Amino acid sequence: MPNYILPDFEVERRDDRCIRCRVCERQCANEVHSYDEENDVMLADELKCVGCHRCVALCPTRALKIVKYSGTFRENANWSNQSILEIYKQAESGGVLLSSMGTPNPCPVYFDKILINASQVTNPSIDPLREPMETRVFLGKRPQNIERDETGKLNNNLPPQLELSVPIMFSAMSYGSISYNAHESLARAATELGIYYNTGEGGLHEDFYKYGPNTIVQVASGRFGVHKGYLDVAAAIEIKMGQGAKPGIGGHLPGEKITEDVSRARMIPVGTDAISPAPHHDIYSIEDLRQLVYSLKEATEYKKPVIVKVAAVHNIAAIASGIARSGADIIAIDGFRGGTGAAPTRIRDNVGIPIELALASVDKRLRDEGIRGNVSLVVAGSIRNSADVVKAIALGADACYIGTAALIALGCHLCRTCHLGKCNWGIATQRPDLVKRLNPEIGYKRLVNLVTAWQHEIKELLGGMGINSIEALRGNRLMLRGVGLNEKELEILGIKHAGE
């Protein structure tokens, strides 16, 4: 069948700089570069280029540049190049389009239309270099009342909590979708930072049990790698109901990614597909969810919080209200722009709602119903920087999950081809020659640097507002103003327009 597909990129090679060292050729798992010995030239098959910039970064003479393919179909505002190419791909294969990472489409980013307040004249700002600033948060159920024994001493009726030095956690990314070295980097960074990383639904590698006190283990519909030891070692257990990048559908790790080691963590045979069906087969209602929440609590003797993770969808406020009554300690909400190791393009780009709107409406609903204290709220789905964290907390979140940002810290260049399993940066791959490119010793330090830097920025933003504790910012929507938002958007976000 004829192939009409155009390249996404062009490889520009400055011949005056190229020394034919062939680093680019060795570094590219997509096999873009090759050497023609007869003519002593480097060649490039641009159709294979995913734009990951590995060759650019490692070229010793800076001879390489990857640029957007300049060829174009006849201009058409309705039929973009992308739309046309997608049809060619499907007409040639009959396949469902598969993509990775969060949607690249220009959907509104409400965080960018929200501005943060600062103190001027009438109330003092606080200098975080001079005064203590508290960024520590606790996640879990708050007791509804104070209990005392007959002598008047306080009964400790505090349900299990997670303590975070800063309201940021690494979101669920399974071993299988990302590499051993990526997992090790996340686990070590979480331990050093006093936060948590999340195993995702692929089980926990035996080498990482030692990071248990800083590990959240996930239980998804496929129940991969779930057993007593896995539940026991964790600091918290997350029930995965949904994911922002692909609400309403399941996951599917292809057999080629189930290597010997991944198979051990998932506890399934090597080379078989790991299918996570869309629903949990035992959850059709909030009552059923409650049953799984308590099943996990019973299995771990009520010693750890249970998180329920859902995708942000249209009725998220009602869904969250149900979850808050299910016995769950923490609700994690993953927004429309959230990342993924693989999702059908149409689902990723068209299903779900932005996290800002979901968070604002959930927080309001839980407050209105007087059950906000039943749960903590963790939000995800494209938290890109410390200002997003601060805005999320002011909208009502207790903490944020970061996934894509953490991977970028590890070297991800957002080429969005994780599902190919040939990540040149050693992150979203199981090929040993590629995995070793990510040194966990360096990777974990980069993550620690990132979160530490964000912590400093959060303190500065807090200090500017005259607030010295992150807890005092939570749900403090007066600290936010919208720009360029319509009345309905402002109403849902629960904030005023700038100038009001």
Added chain:
Amino acid sequence: MVINAYGLDFKELNAKIRAVGSDCVVEGCIGQRYIGEGLDGVTLKLYGTPGNTLGGYLNGATIEVFGNAQDEVGDTMNAGRIIVHGNIGDAAGYAMRGGVICVRGNAGYRTGIHMKEYKDKRPVIIIGGYTGSFLGEYQAGGVIIVLGLGGPSPYTGNIVGEFPCTGMHGGKLFLRGRAEGVDFPAQVNVRLAGEEDRAELAGHLEIFAYSFGYPLGWLLDSDYTVVTPNTKRPYKQLYVQN
């Protein structure tokens, strides 16, 4: 040690069972959920009717129920034995990875859903009676055996319900008899059990014969139908890179 479960909620009852920490008999079960979750190394004998998720995450213990059990018996079970002298509800052995669930009577919907196997772990579910619909959905490993000893289900006229083996991509299913009239999906192979299959089956059925007093020879004196997936990669051709 005997525990009387009557009047205890699941939390109290399970705390008592854990506190005993050795073999015990529980009388008067009345729907308490999660009994025996994650236990290993002990034997529980239960009288009455235990509630949902009996023996969830079971890790080597033996649970014997002298009565019926409800939904999700052996949810995500890793090792051990659950023997039920009556009927069981829906979704038994959900994502079970190891051990044996052996039921004298009938089972509800979705028995053995997403059952797995791993290395030396090969879980087995044996249902003495008939099952509801969606038997072995997404089965990824292990062995499910349905005997239909009390005759076919009054709802479907077969010993299994509608839509068995949908999404099956691993493991093996044995049905006593020739499974005539059962509608299987395209991604499975259906054949009569051969010598090797029957030898394997005899091994699996020992616990059933022993537990419920059936002669093994009599159980085996029948045709058996074997269902296996015809590919481990049911979704391989579905996607195109974008």
